[in-house]
Amino acid sequence: MASRTRRAERREEPLSRERIVEAAIALLDTAGEGGLTFRALSERLATGPGAIYWHVTGKDELLLAAADAVVTGSMSAGAAGPADATPQDAIRALALGVFDAIDAHPWIGTQLARTPAQSPLLRVFEGLGRQVRALGVPHAAQFTAASALLNYILGVGGQNAANARAHHPAGSRTEFLETAAAAWAALDPEEYAFTRDVAAQLRDHDDRVEFLAGIDLILGGITADR
Amino acid sequence: MASRTRRAERREEPLSRERIVEAAIALLDTAGEGGLTFRALSERLATGPGAIYWHVTGKDELLLAAADAVVTGSMSAGAAGPADATPQDAIRALALGVFDAIDAHPWIGTQLARTPAQSPLLRVFEGLGRQVRALGVPHAAQFTAASALLNYILGVGGQNAANARAHHPAGSRTEFLETAAAAWAALDPEEYAFTRDVAAQLRDHDDRVEFLAGIDLILGGITADR
């Protein structure tokens, strides 16, 4: 009956690819990765599931378009930055933009990790590459440097999405890290000597700080032999 | 009828978690990520789909166990190495072990990217951390260094899996890169100046070499300020 009312209100505007993608993002944000269903989506759009196929070829394309829209939005928001920023700062800002987008929409972490370097990621790659070039990296090494940065960002994104999936149903992030750190501390002292030893760091670390520290390691390697 | 024969032959050994995981790996390798189905799996094991649930709690656990088995196998194969290797070499060997495992079984790339730092990855993390420590990294920075390496490895793994998915149905890897490079070269000259410029590197690069170059960038950053 709630859906009946919404149905009546909503149906002024016609269906469009844009409205479908928008509704898909809302669904993914509220109901998670498993919540995006052509049935749920069509109900929200007050239509039948088949109608969606007129504007979108299938679920894969829809997921890609949704991730694309979010990443594009996050880049135009953060990419500006101060004009006198160093290339390092510009790279950090770019990376944080993707990081924060994944933090706000965990499902794109999974999505980007399974997307080949196509549409949504290409803009990020381009942005990273320009700054790599601005760092004075020789031409032959630019592809490697930009790729390394992007791959690292994607790896963290996937991990973050996995962690969000792991703790969101159960409780807070702090509890989750507490539990994970306790599990690390209880590992076999011989077989997992190192992991046990850094369990406290797992518990106390700040995701953003840690992420940027990793970026800085790569930046350090890129600029090491100048 | 082929399945009838197999059914008759196979059914001497009883069902076990180990046999189920083994069959799941075989199915994933031959039929891809979409090929792992409880129905297909139960047919291969000459039983009903319900029987599998006696040994395994569900599909998620099965996928995790399959990835775990492959990674564990690949680590015991490659982790030995020469005893006098430098920490850098040991890290490269470890990283290449995971890389090659993903190359041989692309589905674990997707799987690992969505696994939080649990079972299969914990052994990799431990191995990386020990070598980080052997590099003389101060205690407070060890967690960051090992995490950065692992996240980079996972990012590349996810990308490789995505690429394998993208080109396997159509044709060879070379053709795929050729097409992708051509697409890059045809991008807008203003908006994608950098990406266009490195299109040739995309076409000619060697995945393993590029992967190791990224590892070396991070290693460079880790050891830069010693």
Added chain:
DNA sequence: ACCTGAACACCGTTCAAGT
């Protein structure tokens, strides 16, 4: 204790039929 396989509650996608 372990296995069987029918049944349940879903999916993504297609397609004849409507406007």
Added chain:
DNA sequence: ACCTGAACACCGTTCAAGT
């Protein structure tokens, strides 16, 4: 041209019933 919604061919998972 665009939408509708029933129907198809699947899924993962459960569970009464068997041995």
